[in-house]
Amino acid sequence: MEGLATGDEIKLTGEALDTFKVLKRGGNFSAWIFFPKEGMNQGPEMTRLQREAAELGGQLDGGAVTSLIFTMPASIGFDRIADFFDLAVSRIEGAVWMFVNAYDPLTKKPLDWWSRG
Known part of the structure; x- marks a missing residue:
């Protein structure tokens, strides 16, 4: 669900x-990769991403026909996780990604919970 990641209490x-x-x-962190066509999230590229x-210490949690959802421990580091997903989508034409629990959905400002421990 957007705004949440594994282990959050709500x-x-x-x-x-x-x-x-x-x-x-x-x-x-929860990060979602979106693919431009159905099925692009399967096969060798999905296996490679997993x-x-x-x-890095993360895991593939699942996805839908045009997406994959990952859990990545904040201990890896925000920038390192962002770099990982930037590189991942650069190898897949038309793919994009986003953190789903790092930014306020209305203001788009960082929630910064990972810096506060």
Whole structure:
């Protein structure tokens, strides 16, 4: 879910499942890669991304027909994770990526939770 990563503790603030307040961050970034066509997230490139993320200490959590979702521990470092995904999408024409729990969805300003420990 956008705004969350593995290990986050939340409180639902409304009837909809996407209305929540983060009580405590779990120390992980969630990063999503989006592909321009269905199926581009499968096969050798997916295997390569999964292996390379694991080498850094992260993991592939899943995805949909045009995406992959990764959990990356903040201990790896924000810049190192960003560099990893920048390189990953540079090898795949039309692919883009984003952190889904690092920026305020309205203001787009960094949440900076990873610096506060």
